[in-house]
Amino acid sequence: MTNNDFENSAKDKLIKALSDNSTGNAKSLVNSYLSHLRRFRLFLASDGIVEPSAPTQEKYAYRAYTRKKKMDIDVPNPSVDQVEIYLTKWDGLENYHLQEDALNKLFFELCPKNTDVIDVLLKASTLNDFYSTNIFSIYPVAKHICGLDIDVRLMAGDVTLVRDIQYVTIGDTEKNFYSFASKYCSHHNPLDYPIYDSYVDEVLRYFRNRDNFSDFQDGDLKDYVKFKGILIDFRAFYGLDKYNLKQIDQYVWQLGKDYFPKNYGKKKQTKI
Structure with a gap:
């Protein structure tokens, strides 16, 4: 969760785990799991607040949660x-x-x-x-x-x-x-x-x-x-x-x- 290359490393590990343990489309299934990890990472890193100085690679993980209105929406995968x-x-x-x-x-x-x-x-x-x-x-x-x-x-x-x-x-x-x-x-x-x-x-x-x-x-x-x-x-x-x-x-x-x-x-x- 604290890896600086979180997006890539988490996705790679999830795809491998899903490929080994699921008969579904791993690339499709991974997004739902990854979204939950992003939320947990956001909680650990900033308690829901993204600092302006956050590195560019972090912005992708937090971008969907910068406005409270969007945070409350859970659209089906x-x-x-x-x-x-x-x-x-x-x-x-x-x-x-x-x-x-x-x-x-x-x-x-x-x-x-x-x-x-x-x-x-x-x-x-x-x-x-x-x-x-x-x-x-x-x-x-x-x-x-x-x-x-x-x-x-x-x-x-x-x-x-x-x-x-x-x-x-x-x-x-x-x-x-x-x-x-x-x-x-x-x-x-x-x-x-x-x-x-x-x-x-x-x-x-x-x-x-x-x-x-x-x-x-x-x-x-x-x-x-x-x-x-x-x-x-x-x-x-x-x-x-x-x-x-x-x-x-x-x-x-x-x-x-x-x-x-x-x-x-x-x-x-x-x-x-």
């Missing part, structure tokens, strides 16, 4: 069983299915291309309404998208396209519609474009802090190329490679909605 529970739950949400079916018909059948501003306006307006993204002037967004000639890039899964769509000048002000841009691309090509939103952001930061599955900075989640890579790292770290990114997205979003609800009197976002 990602696993195949957990993903199956949430995908089954998703299948039972009739309102989401009907809205998703409507969007699929609009994006795949009625208006699959993005060369006619009227088609783009229909899709952008519907997304804005269904997701409550609060874009108050949708026409400049549609015109911007139409001018980018995006169809070939969408089919190719070009992740840099999200950044090109997200920045729109309305009047004299440049707006950043990052989450909307990820949704617009995702509804054309859901397997290559996972959706970014605040619930997903919360879950990825929580498990980074708890299990150190990645060393990204908070701001990296607002860079779509990095965001997609982080989500892929999350999937690989917890042994969830059998699921595509849309399924991982559905799981993570519901997890965030359950464990990191928004209780500030604001209208909750609807996920499709």
Whole structure:
């Protein structure tokens, strides 16, 4: 517990012990055990208080516990069983299915291309309404998208396209519609474009802090190329490679909605 290389040495020993004594996925199981060791180490080292001078290698162990609100949250460890529970739950949400079916018909059948501003306006307006993204002037967004000639890039899964769509000048002000841009691309090509939103952001930061599955900075989640890579790292770290990114997205979003609800009197976002 007092080893200066606690993270690596504890993880290596746990993986060996679990591999020798368990039939489960050791890399997946180790995170739950490691999180408890981190809490005990935190208690021994500082009685719950992290000193500003703590070495960088210690910060990973303490980062999830710097705010009391986060300390009280105990999210189930990602696993195949957990993903199956949430995908089954998703299948039972009739309102989401009907809205998703409507969007699929609009994006795949009625208006699959993005060369006619009227088609783009229909899709952008519907997304804005269904997701409550609060874009108050949708026409400049549609015109911007139409001018980018995006169809070939969408089919190719070009992740840099999200950044090109997200920045729109309305009047004299440049707006950043990052989450909307990820949704617009995702509804054309859901397997290559996972959706970014605040619930997903919360879950990825929580498990980074708890299990150190990645060393990204908070701001990296607002860079779509990095965001997609982080989500892929999350999937690989917890042994969830059998699921595509849309399924991982559905799981993570519901997890965030359950464990990191928004209780500030604001209208909750609807996920499709």
